[in-house]
Amino acid sequence: AQSVTQLDSQVPVFEEAPVELRCNYSSSVSVYLFWYVQYPNQGLQLLLKYLSGSTLVKGINGFEAEFNKSQTSFHLRKPSVHISDTAEYFCAVSALYNQGGKLIFGQGTELSVKP
Amino acid sequence: KAGVTQTPRYLIKTRGQQVTLSCSPISGHRSVSWYQQTPGQGLQFLFEYFSETQRNKGNFPGRFSGRQFSNSRSEMNVSTLELGDSALYLCASSTGLAPYEQYFGPGTRLTVT
Numbered sequence: 001a002q003s004v005t006q007l008d009s010q011v012p013v014f015e016e017a018p019v020e021l022r023c024n025y026s027s028s029v030s031v032y033l034f035w036y037v038q039y040p041n042q043g044l045q046l047l048l049k050y051l052s053g054s055t056l057v058k059g060i061n062g063f064e065a066e067f068n069k070s071q072t073s074f075h076l077r078k079p080s081v082h083i084s085d086t087a088e089y090f091c092a093v094s095a096l097y098n099q100g101g102k103l104i105f106g107q108g109t110e111l112s113v114k115p
Numbered sequence: 116k117a118g119v120t121q122t123p124r125y126l127i128k129t130r131g132q133q134v135t136l137s138c139s140p141i142s143g144h145r146s147v148s149w150y151q152q153t154p155g156q157g158l159q160f161l162f163e164y165f166s167e168t169q170r171n172k173g174n175f176p177g178r179f180s181g182r183q184f185s186n187s188r189s190e191m192n193v194s195t196l197e198l199g200d201s202a203l204y205l206c207a208s209s210t211g212l213a214p215y216e217q218y219f220g221p222g223t224r225l226t227v228t
Contacts, residue, residue: 032214043119043205043219051214090158094215100170101148101207101215105158 002027002093006106014114015083021076021109023091030096033074034103035065038088047089050074061085086113117142119208119220127226133194136223140187140208146170147189148217149181152203164189165211193225201227 007022025031032051036044048059055067065076074091091106120139128134140147148171149161160173164183181191193200203224207217 034216036219043221044207046216046218049214049216092158096213100165101146101163101209101211101217102160102171102173103148103150103158103207103217104160105150107157 002029002031002095002104004091004093004104004106006089006091006109008109009107010110010112012112012114013081016080018079019077019081019085019111021089021091021111023074023076023106025072025074025091025093027072027093027095031093032096033065033067034092034094035059035063035074035076036090036092037061038090038108040087044090047076081111081113083113083115085111087111119206119218121204121206121220121223123223124221125224125226127228128196129228130196130198132196133192134196134225136191136193136204136206136225138189138191138206138208138220140189140206141218144208144210144218145187146209146211146215147183147187148207148209149189149191150205150207151175152205152222153201158205161191196227198227201225 003026005024034049035047050067058064088108092103146165148163163171167183178194183189203222205222207219209217
């Protein structure tokens with residue numbers, strides 16, 4: 001079975017500052033890793049994914065994440081945030097041999113960008 | 116390419132009633148997964164349908180059921196509604212093949228009174 005822990009439930013940050021949203025996962029098998037963003041009253045939008053290969057992955061809106069197998073982490077980063085980045089962010093995993101679409105989500109991190 | 120659509124967007128039901136939610140996946144996608152989102156439990160996987168067959172199932176009671184049609188559209192049904200079923204129900208569409216990258220619809224907000 002897999003589990004995901006997002007270490008911060010809320011992250012307040014000032015505009016143009018860098019931000020890191022932390023995600024750790026637990027799994028006995030290899031996994032695919034994803035970050036999603038949810039704006040108020042909307043569904044989830046895929047930000048980026050790690051499937052294999054380079055451990056640094058780049059996504060939309062200037063976000064990037066680094067997969068660290070030894071620490072079982074997949075932290076999301078952005079060098080300079082904007083007010084429009086205010087949203088809830090979810091880390092998710094899917095087992096490599098799941099034979100289907102079953103995502104296990106973390107509890108979410110609420111990013112609040114202040115002017 | 117059109118995204119995932121869900122209908123209705125909002126729904127108010129009374130305890131004990133049943134409800135059906137609908138999801139139309141991205142054209143060409145053969146898999147639809149359903150998730151329940153609540154403030155207390157977060158995002159939880161309900162089930163996945165691929166080519167009209169349930170391929171994966173989460174840990175929800177039998178009151179939650181679903182089906183998929185030959186055009187890949189999917190419906191989710193909840194019978195004998197309980198107050199705790201109030202949630203945002205999200206469906207996600209994928210090709211159904213690894214890495215099972217999922218694209219989400221806007222959700223249906225169900226309120227049970």
